[in-house]
Amino acid sequence: MVYNEIDPRKQAFIFELDNVLYPEKDYLLQVYYLFATFLEYTEMLDAKAMLKTMTETYEQQGHDAVFDALQKEFNIDIKYAQNFQILLGNAKLPLKLLLYQQMLDLMQEIVVDRKKLFIVTNGNPQQQLNKIRQVEWHGLEQYLICYFANEYASKPEPDAIHTLIQEHDLQRRDILMIGHTKTDELSAEASGIDYLDAGNFIRTTSK
Template identity: 45%
Template sequence: MMDINQLIKDKKLVIFELDDVLFPAKDYLLQVYYLFAQFIEYSEQKTSQQILDFMRAEYEYVGAENLFEKTASKFELAQTYKHNFDLLHENARLPLKLLLYKNMLDFLQELVVNRISINIVTSGNPLQQLNKIKQTEWNGLEKYLTVFFADELNQPKSEIFNNILNSNNLSAKEALVVGANNFDEAQSKSINLPYIVSLEIYK
């Protein structure tokens, strides 16, 4: 683990991914599954709790891939419900706000105090990622965020990182990428950007 003050020494800009960096990705998806199960109960008179329990178990043990297809097969749902399932991922009104990891909230607040630029470069469906951002409890930090959607820009993350540096007239050593996976690390290191795993940051 690394102390925040040491981490941001000589930094002027920090770039974050969203999922499993600023908050747990599952906090969004499990609420989407809950809403879908409620919708199916209303539409098909099937027990929402059984559907939700199945979806949660599949997600936690296998992942989100083909989850609708597995659920539709298990509970004999029409394939037309796939549209509703996908739409919920993009525009679900969550019962609960998404909460930042405590260490990341502390880190973001420290960046604001030190006037260090905060950027989010996130992969995935831009509408879904924007919906997550809108429903996150930012504790007043939202006005300090600059957000880039990698899939919308249709560029490798390394290129987006480089463009951010150039637009801010910064060198790689003056910035930092905070991620949670090997892909983000590889994209950062390909242009010599310092990289750290989010869970290693503490105050």
């Protein structure tokens, strides 16, 4: 799907961040690299081996299982769980996060058409802001308005979207939300706005 196939009456577009505008794994795998390097320096462990364990665990079981798998495999002190969480929230990445090309094209066309761009994202606000700051936006950042849902009530609760609608004097019929999970879809439904799955634009998006 491309921009010209979207209802031209839509005046504002709301995006989730992770796995909608960019692949979340691009952030997490760089954090894993930094954490493995940190442990190599402090505990004299093999960073390459740790990174392999973290990456494989992420791919097979998801992010929530990563630290436990690392601790079990390398007998890491539980105290490093806090370091891991801090790094997740404020890591300075070696490489910029790159938008999906299809989403970059879509957002650029929205801006050229003088319509509004929003991000409404779930998750830890500090961590989500850290990601946003390290995305290569190609100049789009000046047009983006971001809301961190957890500062209101996490999606699928509609509080952040309701606030957005009120603050920008929008009509619900004029808004399209683009997400990638059932949570996003339910949030759009609760807010009374139309919804599209990001998979319509990027075929690599997974539920």
